[in-house]
Amino acid sequence: MKSLAVVVLLTAGLLLAVQAKATVSRPALLPPPNAGIDPNLAFLEASGVRRPFKDVLGGKAAVLLIGYNKCPNLCGLTQNIVADALEQSGLDGDAYRAVFVSIDPGETAADAKAGKATLARIMNRTDMPAWRFLTGDDASIGSLAHGLGYTYQSRERINQFVHPVSVAVLTPQARLSRLLSSTTLKPRDLRLALVEASSGSIGTYSDQVVLLCSGFDASRGQYTPLIGRVLSASGGVTLALLGGLIFILSRKPGGSGNRRREKTP
Numbered sequence: 001m002k003s004l005a006v007v008v009l010l011t012a013g014l015l016l017a018v019q020a021k022a023t024v025s026r027p028a029l030l031p032p033p034n035a036g037i038d039p040n041l042a043f044l045e046a047s048g049v050r051r052p053f054k055d056v057l058g059g060k061a062a063v064l065l066i067g068y069n070k071c072p073n074l075c076g077l078t079q080n081i082v083a084d085a086l087e088q089s090g091l092d093g094d095a096y097r098a099v100f101v102s103i104d105p106g107e108t109a110a111d112a113k114a115g116k117a118t119l120a121r122i123m124n125r126t127d128m129p130a131w132r133f134l135t136g137d138d139a140s141i142g143s144l145a146h147g148l149g150y151t152y153q154s155r156e157r158i159n160q161f162v163h164p165v166s167v168a169v170l171t172p173q174a175r176l177s178r179l180l181s182s183t184t185l186k187p188r189d190l191r192l193a194l195v196e197a198s199s200g201s202i203g204t205y206s207d208q209v210v211l212l213c214s215g216f217d218a219s220r221g222q223y224t225p226l227i228g229r230v231l232s233a234s235g236g237v238t239l240a241l242l243g244g245l246i247f248i249l250s251r252k253p254g255g256s257g258n259r260r261r262e263k264t265p
Contacts, residue, residue, distance in 0.1 A: 036175035043134035061197035062097035069115035088187035181221030
């Protein structure tokens with residue numbers, strides 16, 4: 001009996017260890033309260049110039065993508081989706097920044113330059129002036145990721161980084177403003193997020209009205225009309241009240257449920 005108990009305990013411990021390892025090893029983006037990036041963190045631009053992150057932003061709201069230039073999976077596709085959405089947003093390219101930060105400390109300014117050139121070629125542009133491709137050392141990358149609650153792993157066996165795919169919008173002070181859906185990104189949502197992050201310094205009066213009448217659905221990473229949610233909620237309340245009224249009336253003496261059948265003469 002004692003041997004059986006030992007086996008059970010060892011098995012349970014092994015299962016818990018495996019579960020804990022799986023939990024820890026799963027990359028995720030879980031922003032802490034007041035998430036953001038240290039504006040003084042230095043990164044290397046594609047030009048080879050090292051700048052503090054605040055100078056990269058240049059006092060503008062920004063779209064932030066995190067990945068690596070040699071990614072064989074979704075990084076390039078996400079860049080294309082964001083670049084296309086920015087072009088369709090109607091915002092002037094001088095009004096914002098689009099920043100791609102590599103999590104691979106082994107990548108260089110040459111890799112960043114090649115990544116930017118690839119994006120420009122796919123978008124049929126000679127240059128992407130709003131875009132900044134950054135590389136950095138372990139310390140800078142780790143600090144940036146930690147500030148956003150972004151975790152990733154290097155898998156040496158497959159020579160790849162495993163990381164979340166995300167579209168973050170930053171304020172000019174490098175604070176996290178919104179996280180948008182990378183799979184269903186809409187130009188309208190990206191525009192509104194940048195206008196909101198800039199505190200209205202870009203965009204139009206109409207954008208402010210739309211933001212006033214919209215709510216942000218964090219679970220979907222999209223802006224939704226508040227009026228629709230209000231009407232939906234009020235409709236549910238109305239149905240509940242109507243159902244309650246019917247129930248009360250049906251319980252009253254003389255109601256349809258309590259009527260006595262008249263005798264047939």
